[in-house]
Amino acid sequence: IAGAIANALLFRRHEEAEIKIKEQLNFLWVLLDTIPNPIFYKDSQGKYLGCNRAWSEIHGLQPEEIIGKTVYDIAPAKLADIYRQKDEELFKNGGKQIYEAKIIRADGQEREVIFNKAVFYKADGSLGGIVGITTDITERKKTEAVLKRKEEEVRLLARENNILAEIARIISSTLKIEEVYENFANEVQKLILFDGLIVSIINEKENKVYFRYSAGLQIPGRMIGDSLPIAEGTAAAYILQKRSALFIQGEALAEIADHFPGLLPFKGAGIRSLIMAPLVSQDKIVGILGFFTKKANAYSANDLRLAERVANQIAGAIANSLLFEDLKKSQEALRQSEERYRSILANIEDGYYEVDLAGNFTFFNESLSQMLGYSKEEMVGLNNRQYTDEENARQIYQIFNRVYKTGLPAKQFEAEIIRKDGQKRNVELSVSLIRNNAEKPIGFRGIVRDITERKKAEKEMVELQEQLRQAQKMEAIGQLAGGIAHDFNNALTLIRTCSQLALLDLKEADPLKEKFEMINRATEQSANLTRQLLAFSRRQVMELKVVDLNNLIREMDKMLRRVIGEDIELVNNLAEDLGRVRVDPGQMEQVIINLAVNARDAMPRGGRLTIETANVHLDQGYVNGHVGVNPGDYIRLTVSDTGVGMTPEVRRRIFEPFFTTKEKGKGTGLGLSTVYGIVKQSGGYIYVYSEPGMGATFKIYLPRIDEELEKEHTGPAELPQGRETILVVEDEKDVRSLIVQILRKQGYQVIEAESGAEAFDACANHEGKISLLLTDVVMPGMSGRELAEKLLSWQPEMKVLYMSGYTDDAMIRYGVLEAGMNFMQKPFSMEALAQKVRQVLDQ
Known part of the structure; x- marks a missing residue:
């Protein structure tokens, strides 16, 4: 019984202990559930043995959904691996373990926690498992993140303000906008990412965008110095219209071709993000600031804000630079204007x-x-x-x-x-x-x-006009005199030749012989008169030759001394290196003689006659003061006397034909007019300088030439004859008949024709050779020169002899007879004709 009672007591005590333990455990779980920190414990295999309500709630589960399960049942695999790895480290090392980790709830929500774990052992000392307590730090982490973000924002804002302050300093430090651009680009890159930056200026007047600066990546057509019209589809047109920035990146780039074709070069260069911000100054868009990069979606709203902010900063500097440029241009224009004004003055x-x-x-x-x-x-x-x-x-x-x-x-x-x-x-x-x-x-x-020189020039112009009027008057008188002399020469040819033929038929005692000789002498005197008229009118044909005037003057020395008389001293001052001239030697002798005679008559009581030659050059200044003179090199022939001189009235008329100051019967008035005509026809100029009582000086200028002197040719002295065939062409019937008669008398076969056309027929009808063509120069319908050229194609060996009283044919109009041409001056004698014809045939 005692044993039973002892067992009963022992059992009762055991029950009471269990009850007490359960009460303690219940108390413990109640206590754990009241703790806000999630708590759990699990065995060494990782199975949860228990947890408080905070642990199940942090996972979004019920306690029964956790107890008996592992982390792989309540967490994603990757997170469960981390938990498991940490547990193994704790089992291995023992002690405690503290670390941060995530917990992902059943609804997917994440929580940030701190694990504080330790191992526990069983009563027998063996490893029991792990107990852990966690602290939910999710809200703390959020707060820390917010604080960190705020701190970063404050730091970035401070950095941004520092950079913007530096940009402001750069802008205000210089008026040289190029320096501003360069330093601005370096500084703004710290704020906004870019591969390239562009600053362009808008010119509303020209409706153009001018690219003033670019940095980094260069876009074709958008480099410094380029310009583009502000057209639809360009960034400038959009910004001017919207008055806001253009921000394109990502998928929006695909729409560039449709909405902004002007930006296609950026797309072609690989650009994937860009910002175009307006440069606004005083409410006016003065340009565009562009940032662009090859990086996709590179820009944020903050970048756009910063772009607009720095654009506003630099806009003022650009506006000021434009004003400064305008001011500089205005100042430069003013300076240039003043410089032009000063330069002009x-x-x-x-x-x-x-x-x-x-x-x-x-x-x-x-x-x-x-x-x-x-x-x-x-x-x-x-x-x-x-x-x-x-x-x-x-x-x-x-x-x-x-x-x-x-x-x-x-x-x-x-x-x-x-x-x-x-x-x-x-x-x-x-x-x-x-x-x-x-x-x-x-x-x-x-x-x-x-206007002193102009006044002087006006006075000289009046004088030149007087010279021109005088020259025109002389030309008109010359034309009249030449016409008279030409017709008179034809008549003299008939009279002289007929009288010579008549003398051949008269005997020595014939009473008519003396009368015909008088007629012959009269025609000779008349011929001299017509030669002077032709010389004045410049219509006589001159046989031009290369002449040394010094030789000509030396050869005339004795004759001139006889002409002027012993009471007049003759002085020759001849240049040693005198050039040559092309003149008719006989005509030039006539010039010197006529001037010498004029000087003699001006020195009735004696004096000095000086003849000088010199090489001269007439420049433009001289030419401007003398009508009709051409500049160039000339030979000057000067004839001076110490005579009575001339009044201005006499000097103005001195070269007019028939004008004379001599007494009646002592002068024809043709001497100086003949000189004038010969000089003019020789291509020269003549001027007279004289005052009453101061003598007179005649200066003749003849063109200088660089050619060799020509040798003199003399013909036969006797009247020759011949049997050759001669074609005579002369429109004056009487003259032609007389020439034919003389030539036939000398034995020649003669074919006569009145005109060029008749000469052609005569030549065509003649079967034999025609040795000589004797033709007048001036004829109706065809000139003698034209006739000769055409007939020579038929008769290439035919010789040609020209004859004329005067001619205004182009060949002779300026007194030039081409080398090799043969000529006879009307009126001519029978002897002269016979000798000239023979001379030409024998050439």
Whole structure:
């Protein structure tokens, strides 16, 4: 019984102990459930043995859904692996383990926790498992993240403000916008990522965008110096219209071609993100700031905000730079204008002046001071009464006074000024009123032009016009004289030749012989007269040769001394290196003789006759003062006397034919007119310089040539004969008949024709050879020159001999007979004709 009682007591005590343990355990679980920290414990296999409500709630599960399960049942596999690895480390190392980890609830929500775990052992000392307590730090982590983000924002904002402050300093440090661009690009890259940056300026007047700066990646057509029109589809057009930034990246790039074709070059360069921000200054868009990069979706709203902010910063600097550029351009334009003004005033020959109301100089140019002959220092304050006489000073005062009263300018009034050296100059002035900002008259300004040379030139022009009138009168008289001489020559040819033929048939004792000889002498005298008329009219044909005037004058020396007489001294001053001229030697002798005779008659009591030669060059200055003269090299022949001289009236008429100052019967009036005609026909010029009592000087200018002298050719002295066939062409019937008669008398076979057409027929009908064509130069329908050229194609070996009283054919119009051409001057004698024909045939 005692044993049973002992067992019963022992059992009862055991039950009471279990009850007490259960009460303690219940108390413990109640206590654990009241603890806010999640608590769990699990065995060494990782199965949960128990947990408080906070642990099940943090997982979003019920306790029964956890107890008996492992972490792989309540957590994602990757997270469960971490838990399991940590548990194994704790089992292995023992002690305690504290670490942060995540818990993912059943609903997917994440919680941040701190695990504080330790191992526990069984009563027998073996490993029992792990007990852990966790602290939910999710909200703390969020708070820390917010604080960290705020700190980062504050740090970034401070950095941003520092960079913006530096940009502001850069902008304000210089007016050189290029330096601003460069430093700005370096600094702004710290704020906004970019592969390239562009600054462009909008010119609304031209409706264009000008690219002023680019950094980094270069886009074709958007580099410094390029420009584009502001057209639809361009960033500039969009920004001007919307007045906001253009922000394109990501999928929006695909729409560039449709909405912004002007940005296609950016897409072509690989750009995947870009910001185009307007540069706004004083509510006006002055340009665009562009950022772009090849990185996709590189820009955020904050980047856009920063882009707009820095754009606003630099916009003011760009606007100021544009204003500064405009100012510089205006200043440069003003400087250039002033420079042009100064340059014009410094370089114009006209004088420019500004004077006060009293007429004292306040401003003037160099030309005016040179015109007046005063230094710049002397010119300041100089009054017009100091450089004009009383009459001109009064005239200038009256004109200035009128300008002052009416306000109207006075133009081109003439006055005479007196230079400092006393020289008088003719000037042309203009004057206008100077007013101040209040429109009050304060002075005068104007232009002074020295017209002294113009006045002189006008005077010379009057003289030149007189020369021209005189030359035209001489030409008209010459045409009349030439026409008369030509017709007279044809008649003289008939008279002279007929008288010579008659003399051949008359015996020595025939009473008519003396009469025909008188007729012959009269025709010779008449022929000399017509030769002088033709010389004056420049219609005689000259046989031009290369001549040395010095040799010609030396050969004439004895003859000239006989002509002028012993009481007149002849002096020759001949240039040693004299050039040559092309003249008719006989005609040039006539010129010298006629001038010598004229000089002799002007020195009835004796004197000196001087003949000089010289090489000269007539320049443009000389040519301008002499009508019809061409510049170039000439030989000057000067014939001077110490005679009675001439009045201006006589000098103006000295070369007119039949004009003479000699007594009746002592002069024909053709001597000097003959000289004039020969010189003109030789391509030269003649001028006379004379005053009463001062003698006279005739200066002849002949073109200088560089050719060898020609040898003289002499013909046979006797009357030759021949049997050749000669074609005679002459439109004057009587002259033609006489020539034919003479030639047939000398034995020649003669074919005669009245015109070129008749000559063609005669030549065509003649079967034999025609040895000579003897033709007049001037004929109706066809000239002798044209006839000869055509007939020579049929008869190439035919010789040609021309004859004429005068001709205005192009060949001889200027007195030029081409080398190799043969010519006979009408009237000619029978002997001259026979000798010339034989001479030409024998050439």
